Amino acid sequence: xxxxxxxxxSGFRGVDFRGEEINLMRSPDALNVWKDYHETESIRTRPGLxxxxxxxxxxxGISEYNDLLMIHAGTQLFTMTRHKETAVxxxxxxxxxxxxxxxxxxxxxxxxxxxxxYDGTTIRQVVGYIPTTTIARKPAGGGTKYEDVNMLSDKRRxxxxxxxxxxxxxxDVIDIDxxxxxxxxxxxxxxxxxxxxxxxxxxxxTFISAPPEKPDTEGQDNVTVEFKKSVPEYRAAIFGCDLLxxxxxxxxxxxNEEHPNVVWHCSLNDPTYVSDLDYxxxxxxxxxxxGLVAGNNALWVFREPSSANTTVFYHQPxxxxxxxxxxxxxxxxxxxxxxxxxxxxxxDIVFFSSRGMEGISGDITTEQAVAHRSSLVDRKMTRxxxxxxxxxxxxxxxxxxxIGNKVYLADSRTAFTMxxxxxxxxxxxxxxxxxTCTFVMGGVLYLGCEDGSLCSLDxxxxxxxxxxxxxxxxxxxxxxxxxxxxxGCVAEATGDITVYAKTEKxxxxxIGEYENVTDYxxxxxxxxxxxxxxxxxxxxxxxxxxxxxLECFIGGYVKR
Numbered sequence: 001x002x003x004x005x006x007x008x009x010s011g012f013r014g015v016d017f018r019g020e021e022i023n024l025m026r027s028p029d030a031l032n033v034w035k036d037y038h039e040t041e042s043i044r045t046r047p048g049l050x051x052x053x054x055x056x057x058x059x060x061g062i063s064e065y066n067d068l069l070m071i072h073a074g075t076q077l078f079t080m081t082r083h084k085e086t087a088v089x090x091x092x093x094x095x096x097x098x099x100x101x102x103x104x105x106x107x108x109x110x111x112x113x114x115x116x117x118y119d120g121t122t123i124r125q126v127v128g129y130i131p132t133t134t135i136a137r138k139p140a141g142g143g144t145k146y147e148d149v150n151m152l153s154d155k156r157r158x159x160x161x162x163x164x165x166x167x168x169x170x171x172d173v174i175d176i177d178x179x180x181x182x183x184x185x186x187x188x189x190x191x192x193x194x195x196x197x198x199x200x201x202x203x204x205x206t207f208i209s210a211p212p213e214k215p216d217t218e219g220q221d222n223v224t225v226e227f228k229k230s231v232p233e234y235r236a237a238i239f240g241c242d243l244l245x246x247x248x249x250x251x252x253x254x255x256n257e258e259h260p261n262v263v264w265h266c267s268l269n270d271p272t273y274v275s276d277l278d279y280x281x282x283x284x285x286x287x288x289x290x291g292l293v294a295g296n297n298a299l300w301v302f303r304e305p306s307s308a309n310t311t312v313f314y315h316q317p318x319x320x321x322x323x324x325x326x327x328x329x330x331x332x333x334x335x336x337x338x339x340x341x342x343x344x345x346x347x348d349i350v351f352f353s354s355r356g357m358e359g360i361s362g363d364i365t366t367e368q369a370v371a372h373r374s375s376l377v378d379r380k381m382t383r384x385x386x387x388x389x390x391x392x393x394x395x396x397x398x399x400x401x402x403i404g405n406k407v408y409l410a411d412s413r414t415a416f417t418m419x420x421x422x423x424x425x426x427x428x429x430x431x432x433x434x435x436t437c438t439f440v441m442g443g444v445l446y447l448g449c450e451d452g453s454l455c456s457l458d459x460x461x462x463x464x465x466x467x468x469x470x471x472x473x474x475x476x477x478x479x480x481x482x483x484x485x486x487x488g489c490v491a492e493a494t495g496d497i498t499v500y501a502k503t504e505k506x507x508x509x510x511i512g513e514y515e516n517v518t519d520y521x522x523x524x525x526x527x528x529x530x531x532x533x534x535x536x537x538x539x540x541x542x543x544x545x546x547x548x549x550l551e552c553f554i555g556g557y558v559k560r
Contacts, residue, residue: 003554004485005475009535010547012043012468013414014425017380022471026376026425032466033545034409034427036459037397044544045495046429048462049447049455053084059448061098062439065107066120069441072098072111073452077123080454090116090123097391097437099244101251103271112242112255115152117272128153129273135159135221139166148275151234151264155180159221162186164213171203173229180228186211187222203227231276238264238274245292247299248317248325252292254301260288263301263315265327280329283310291342295349299327300360302351305337312338312351312360312368332368334360343392345399346412348373352390352401356382357410361421371421373410377428381408393438395445399424402435402447467538468545472504474532477554481529485551488524489535495543499523503530517543525550531558 009024012035016026033043057074064070069080070089077090094113101108107118108126115126128150137143137160149156158171176182178200184191197206205225215222241264243255252265253274261282267273282289282301287310291302301313312334315327340352349360356374374381381387384403391402399410407429414425433455437448447455475482489499496515500508514521527533533552537545 004551005477005482005554006549006551007473007475008547008549009470012545014376014411015428016376016471017378017428018376019379024471024473026471027469028471029469030428030467032429032464033468034398034429035411035413037413040544040546042544042546043468045464045466045539045542047457048460048464049432049453050458050460051453051455052446053080053086053454055452055454057452058095058436058450059452059454060093060096060111061100061109061437062446062448062454063100063107063109064439064441065102065118066105069446070100070107070109070118071448071454072109072437073448077109077116089118090114096242099242101244101246101271103251103269108251108271110239110241110244110253112240115239126152126272128155129267129270130155130157130226131273132157132159132224134172136161137172137221139163139169141170141172143172148277149231149234150272151231151238151274151276152272154228154230154235155226156229157224157226160223160225161215161219161221162211162213162223165210167207167210169205169207169223169225171205171225171227174201174203175229176200176203177228177230182225182227184226185224187215234276237262243289243292245294245299247294248327252299254289254292260286261303263289263292263299263329268325277323280315280327282313282329283308283331285310287311287337290338290340291351293342293344293349293351295344295347300342300349301329302338302342304339305354309335311335332360334368334370336370339388340390341392343394343399345394345410346397348412350399352387354382357401357424359422373422373424374408374426375418375423377408377426380428391435391438393440393445395440398427400438400445402438404434405431407431407435463540464542465538465540466543467536469537470535470548472532472534473550475552475554478531479558481531481555481558482533482552483528483530483555484525484533485553486524486526487551488522490520490522490549491537492520492546492548493517493537493544494519496539496541497521497543497545498538499525500536500538501525501527502534502536503527504532505530508534508536529555 013025016022032046055073059073061072071078078086094111098111117126131147133156134143135146240256241253245252250265251271254263264279287303287306293300298314303311312332320326338351342351356378358370359373361369361371386404393400401408409427410424434450439446445457498513499511502508
């Protein structure tokens with residue numbers, strides 16, 4: 001009598017698009033399924049898209065501020081209430097991805113063109129802090145350098161100690177801007193403009209009468225001058241950045257096309273003050289920075305491939321005796337460039353190279369090395385036309401890689417070891433719309449779409465095509481023919497399911513349709529004298545699949 005082999009497909013882990021013979025727990029072809037760990041360990045159909053609002057243009061940014069959704073769509077910035085009422089807040093946004101953050105109860109947003117601040121009432125371009133660049137200055141000059149020039153402000157202050165006889169007070173720069181009349185104060189009170197003259201070319205304030213020598217407080221400066229000295233390229237440098245990352249109570253900026261390898265940061269707890277000295281050049285060439293990531297007590301900077309093989313840098317907070325806290329740039333030992341994006345995925349610092357997703361192994365105090373994370377999906381994912389323009393989002397323990405309407409999901413809960421490094425299991429979705437931005441609020445994933453739709457993922461009973469295909473199974477006897485047991489295939493599942501079977505001699509052929517399954521069903525699969533077999537479980541509503549049992553009799557040897 002022929003031997004019988006019982007095959008149990010269970011513990012499904014994800015897809016494997018490598019094309020070779022694969023583990024029976026993975027699928028060479030699965031669509032729109034995942035594991036919803038809140039409810040089951042089985043694979044099931046993904047959530048559907050729920051439309052909340054339709055804008056006239058593509059959505060480039062979604063964020064939250066004081067119970068409002070802030071929506072960047074087309075050239076407009078909208079507010080949306082819980083009742084989905086929208087209002088236009090600003091009308092000159094750039095039509096590309098924007099990023100935002102909230103500091104000191106104020107909302108800030110950048111889009112590579114604007115740097116806006118909103119306090120719940122008024123929205124405006126960020127008005128930079130006005131630094132006092134020199135203190136203890138004598139009327140003729142000198143003094144002590146105090147604060148750096150602010151790249152976000154055209155204005156500065158000088159603080160003088162009057163001597164009782166000097167009429168002329170010289171600022172610490174010449175050729176100040178003539179479109180702003182300097183504001184002069186004596187002992188904290190504003191001096192009338194009729195009481196002094198301004199020489200803009202020399203940077204000089206001349207009083208009609210010399211200010212008395214004695215200040216309100218002995219030895220304290222008693223004359224201050226606020227003036228304007230614009231450096232247009234300063235403000236443009238920060239406004240032109242489209243990458244930002246909050247780290248160590250500062251905001252780091254990059255992504256300016258005119259300065260592709262430069263990172264700036266603001267002062268401590270003040271996103272309106274960027275010193276003209278607080279910048280770092282990452283490498284000597286002009287390879288573009290594609291990612292800023294905070295993690296492992298450092299800011300990681302990822303650049304595109306470089307001819308100098310200097311692509312990954314990191315900055316650790318360091319105390320300097322003269323400058324206070326600084327963030328010196330250090331070059332990691334990694335030479336592989338970042339062509340997509342980068343993110344901190346559950347304390348795993350990852351970036352996307354031309355080969356797929358890479359993770360950084362080793363901490364900052366040791367030599368860093370690249371460990372690949374996406375071998376199971378590389379052949380498909382890296383060939384996507386929009387691979388370099390991916391959107392990354394972490395949700396429900398998954399890293400979701402959005403490329404147009406395609407989604408690749410790395411599962412943090414089922415990592416495994418491959419050739420001495422950690423890899424992730426993956427799932428694959430196809431959505432009805434192309435995604436342009438994402439945002440997670442209250443555990444809900446919101447998607448902004450190319451067609452102007454604002455959607456969220458929800459477990460709705462909508463039409464979703466989903467399926468799971470088992471690998472080619474030779475039942476451990478590749479050299480012998482098999483015949484299925486007449487008792488059929490038993491599947492533990494729920495939902496409406498159509499079953500197909502495929503052997504090396506046929507394409508997928510329908511076996512049967514099973515509606516409203518609540519526990520299990522039996523499918524009469526009758527296939528004779530085959531070398532290998534695959535099963536496909538398909539649904540257009542929603543289904544879940546826990547285990548599949550299939551029995552085969554092992555027959556004679558395969559003949560040529």
